[in-house]
Amino acid sequence: MQPLTLRMDERDNVAIVANDGGLPAGTALPGGPVLLDKVPQGHKVALQAIPAGAPVLRYGVAIGFAKQAIEAGRWVHEKLLEMPAARALEGLPMATVTPAPQPPLEGFTFEGYRNPDGSVGTRNLLAITTTVQCVAGVVAHALQRIRDELLPQYPNVDGVVALDHAYGCGVAIDAPDAAIPIRTLRHISLNPNFGGEVMVVSLGCEKLQPERMLPPGTIAIAEAGEDAGLDVVRLQDEAHVGFGSMIDSILRQARVHLERLNRRRRETVPASELVVGVQCGGSDAFSGVTANPAVGFAADLLVRAGATIMFSENTEVRDAVEQLTSRAATPEVAEAIVRELGWYDRYLERGRVDRSANTTPGNKAGGLSNIVEKAMGSIVKSGRMPIAHVLPPGEKLRRDQRGLVFAATPASDFICGTLQLAAGMNLHVFTTGRGTPYGLAACPVVKVATRSDLARRWHDLMDLNAGQVADGAKSIEEMGWALFRLLLDVASGRRTWAEQHRLHNALVLFNPAPVT
């Protein structure tokens, strides 16, 4: 077996082992040391002797300090590393780096659904917005009836989605932090994949009243010149006599929206109408080597094409804050990054934890020693363009907020995905090393494997294999272009594996306020 190791930066004193199954002790690395330990795939080997207390460098960054002297050829696992303290949020370089300008990328298009507000959907879905968990059972029943009885009559509608959630009542709705879940729900119901059609199912007595979730003026005009108003089915309305009448009301209102949705057709729109959210989950040491760099390359292409691309995951960028603030387009953007990450630091402190709460057993098994190393591999997804905007959690991007966006969200796959939906995402990219069947009902998710082994085993769950980069079969650039083209195909209607199996996860709200 040809030993294959990957070093990210010329300053690095460790490299990771790329071979499937790792490498045995005694293996001589070409131009490097002989392995003194068996090193698992994705794990680090010391390329040179590292004295006790000296930095262990990966991505050219100190991901930790050696707790003891480490000989060249040793397996550098997480127990040998002392994690550095988090970089203070004061005195950061603010908008100091201006990336070389890139030529615009023109002529790329996809087939999308143009909405009344100018945004573009990649799917044509009926969404049923709910104000409160109380109605979830009734809505699930109605949803099945709509799928079985109504959708066959409306062949141009791709599906129906219940926007159900744990919020709406039994929560401290006037707490300062309650603004986050409330605006998240508001903005999800306005996601471009729902065509500007909003129908709400409410119980009646809940704290989150429909008018509070969607105040007058927030709903796009459905038909030219016509204010659709707020279409609410309230289960407690006196007109409802019996369970069947509640279901009938929901089906009747669904028909009104299905009629309009069914008249829509895909049309050719520029790639600039993509609003792509990127995320990683079940990460391993390959995430930052194969899939995330390919996503970063594609991110640059998207920005050059005039599109919007969001990266997120506060705890996974926190240790790279210096890279973010320096790459901010303006000092105001840099300050917004500091403000969001500072708010999150304090949020974690209230719960008596810090950013190191992020890494998982799977991350560590996959070779990621700590959150610093994980963050360095995670941040790569953002590419090299200037950071143009910062979006607080639950907020929605304006149509003029294009380019690279830092959408400040927790790293939890579901909370991040939910908040990116609220931001207006119409296409989702998800990289994974350990493997996850992640999906969203509201938006197609393109899943990118970091390793060929995973892509082979999960052949009908992974949409793209970035492991080809580690295999030497493809360059980062080639993978980035392949992803970019796949995104245009999926945006045009090509179904992802998760869509084919109808796999989707729950909406999970970020609610930093108390429940009651």
Next chain:
Amino acid sequence: MQPLTLRMDERDNVAIVANDGGLPAGTALPGGPVLLDKVPQGHKVALQAIPAGAPVLRYGVAIGFAKQAIEAGRWVHEKLLEMPAARALEGLPMATVTPAPQPPLEGFTFEGYRNPDGSVGTRNLLAITTTVQCVAGVVAHALQRIRDELLPQYPNVDGVVALDHAYGCGVAIDAPDAAIPIRTLRHISLNPNFGGEVMVVSLGCEKLQPERMLPPGTIAIAEAGEDAGLDVVRLQDEAHVGFGSMIDSILRQARVHLERLNRRRRETVPASELVVGVQCGGSDAFSGVTANPAVGFAADLLVRAGATIMFSENTEVRDAVEQLTSRAATPEVAEAIVRELGWYDRYLERGRVDRSANTTPGNKAGGLSNIVEKAMGSIVKSGRMPIAHVLPPGEKLRRDQRGLVFAATPASDFICGTLQLAAGMNLHVFTTGRGTPYGLAACPVVKVATRSDLARRWHDLMDLNAGQVADGAKSIEEMGWALFRLLLDVASGRRTWAEQHRLHNALVLFNPAPVT
């Protein structure tokens, strides 16, 4: 129309209007004042002049102080009331009241499923425990296959339930407060309605590893003398090639448990094996007058029969803390009440709110002016017996913890229900005035309407009409007995309305720790 008003205590200077549609101004109350305002149903009328600053008394308790002088016959709505401060948790009467001993109630039984650990199920369900939200889509797919293909072969099994949730990863799992959601999930999977059969679907890399959720020794012995061990399907296991193989693994394991569950039969067991959780939601002014007193009467019957009955909802008992601590069976129980409510006070303070965050627009429309009035009507569900035990959130009752239990949970319907499931609940009672289609997949929910109007309109959602008390058709005692007998029937297999329509809500965990 005969004016009908309800006064709860001889000290009260207000009464509530019971008539459907309320009473018009000018109505002369028998032996009372003439109404100066139209008073809606469930709302309060001043029986005598109340000077500015004087207490407004209901249930013999000051639910507020008059912000201005209130004439006899006026509608006493929430804007006229200044809410009292919360009772300090120091200097409370501790176990000072000894309720008169009641004779044991003997000879009542139900037909239940006896479990290996001695507990009794009221349903015979296969539960699929999940460690993390990541697997929810795959489990939902498997669940449908199990329903369609396997359940018809196992006619003695009542159904299959996915225990899915938002926890498991992307959470600060080592934060001090993380113990609550983790033990909640552990204990739900051990609920008596699942027959001691535990199968787990795990992703593989998640923070909440199966062995952390269910450490060795926590699972009941499934077959006599045999330790079943932990049965885990890990989606990331290398043996899984393709999506279909994951589904096959889940179905194969499901069969093992279905075989055992299918051999079980109902047998006659004493009523003392009931573990009943009580809750109210969508409350109105009648909740504390009709349904909750009937539940309280049934609670006393259950305690006399040797059963376990839990009441909960921290913010809805906080203003009645004095009644609880004085009624504690021992000073230790009283101290535990103070500890749990004090912890919750501080939890709310961290989010910069207090107990007054509880009431909803629906509560107020239904006549409940504030949380004090709501609490006085809520606490009635607990009956008059001594409080024998206090259970922290997510903990499970031991088999020897019988009688009346205060299970300290938030008041959110779903969080409270989820925590009561973890406590070991095998039957759920839910009272509602405004109406809610609430249900749980894991446990039958008996819904009790507070008003006849609701019971008539929601004739196929409400299982019992306690509004008959306000109509004068039934006494509290009669309703309490009717509920007690209905509980035995439902425990024996009679299906509730929610079960007939297959309505159920999500499991919602109480996670006071941060997400990451």
